[in-house]
Amino acid sequence: MRTSTLAIFTPQIGSLSETFIRQHIQDLWPGRTVVITGTSDKPHGGHWTLDCPMLVLDQPRPGFFQRACRAIRREFNGPDERKLDLAAVSRFLKQHHVDLFMGEYLDLALPYLEAVQESGIRFFAHAHGYDVSERLASPAWREAYRRYNESDGVITMSQFSRKRLLELGLETSKVHVVPYGIKIPPQRSSRVSDDTVRCLAVGRMAAMKAPLITLDAFRRMLNGKHVRLDMIGAGELFGAAQHFVQRFELYDEVWLHGGQAHETVLQYLQQADIFLQHSLTDLETGAQEGLPVAILEAMAYGVPVISTRHAGIPEAVIDGVCGYLVEEGDVQGMADRLHELVHNPDLRQKMGQAGRQRAGELFCWEKERNDMLQILGLAPELLRT
Numbered sequence: 306m307r308t309s310t311l312a313i314f315t316p317q318i319g320s321l322s323e324t325f326i327r328q329h330i331q332d333l334w335p336g337r338t339v340v341i342t343g344t345s346d347k348p349h350g351g352h353w354t355l356d357c358p359m360l361v362l363d364q365p366r367p368g369f370f371q372r373a374c375r376a377i378r379r380e381f382n383g384p385d386e387r388k389l390d391l392a393a394v395s396r397f398l399k400q401h402h403v404d405l406f407m408g409e410y411l412d413l414a415l416p417y418l419e420a421v422q423e424s425g426i427r428f429f430a431h432a433h434g435y436d437v438s439e440r441l442a443s444p445a446w447r448e449a450y451r452r453y454n455e456s457d458g459v460i461t462m463s464q465f466s467r468k469r470l471l472e473l474g475l476e477t478s479k480v481h482v483v484p485y486g487i488k489i490p491p492q493r494s495s496r497v498s499d500d501t502v503r504c505l506a507v508g509r510m511a512a513m514k515a516p517l518i519t520l521d522a523f524r525r526m527l528n529g530k531h532v533r534l535d536m537i538g539a540g541e542l543f544g545a546a547q548h549f550v551q552r553f554e555l556y557d558e559v560w561l562h563g564g565q566a567h568e569t570v571l572q573y574l575q576q577a578d579i580f581l582q583h584s585l586t587d588l589e590t591g592a593q594e595g596l597p598v599a600i601l602e603a604m605a606y607g608v609p610v611i612s613t614r615h616a617g618i619p620e621a622v623i624d625g626v627c628g629y630l631v632e633e634g635d636v637q638g639m640a641d642r643l644h645e646l647v648h649n650p651d652l653r654q655k656m657g658q659a660g661r662q663r664a665g666e667l668f669c670w671e672k673e674r675n676d677m678l679q680i681l682g683l684a685p686e687l688l689r690t
Contacts, residue, residue: 311407313341313407318350324598339397358397412436415430437469485596502530502647504577504643515634516536577606583631585615604621604663609652611642614632
């Protein structure tokens, strides 16, 4: 039996935040995966590279992601540029004998559905967050997504997002839930031996991540205890975060590191005592989280999480067991929970261990990979490595 070749479409290669896509490409079906992407250049990509066959559709021009969205909004009428892209994709798929296609992000993968299936290739799409929240505010997108009933399947990361897709009219048998999986590290070695309680927040500085709420909750909690907050992430609210630190003179307590490589994030997790993420719905766009990988990684490292009852987060963080959840926008509630954990090292240890156990059972990469391969119809024993 010939081993299948998997093609993965992703809008960009090398994004700092898309560690889940990097893992799909490198580890899901290694040695038999090819990639179709919009760009591998900065600022959207370019922070890591791949060693596999790759078709770059639009590399010389910036802003592919935004232009692709505009192209799709033209209701797939097939403008010349889109036809050229489809032709290039078809040639690439044929050249590499692809028999299975997975598109990352429902909105950006949809234009390739018909062409891929016409080539006799099975088609799956993977939902991630904004594509099953912000996009659903548009009647045109809701109608367009129903075309996924013609696909071989849709994979999404949470029961919360699956429910939304079923409410659109997608068939129950088409929509599969596979939570993101992360690599579980060895038990943490001893952290830095000082009196400082180290808090960590990781994520894009954007409205959906609410970095200013996190900062304000941290500020309200301060009461003389040696506490430090490291915030990792870049984005449109980075300047506002800097202004907040300056306004309240938090120079000794808050460190803004900007965007960092994934390896650096893991180093900070190794020394963290508490992980903070105040996710909420962006009121302007309607965008929501999927299932934040940074939260899963914090759990895997044995770090208790304080977050919100938002999207798929309650499916990972059990309130009062491996951390705390507050309502979206509840700054004081977050500050109170943070105060409790800062002053109770035994509780931090207990919740951190519970989170680590839960991550190992439900959110490890091995489980995600096995579930994905089963849905995609790929047999690991046929893989030649």
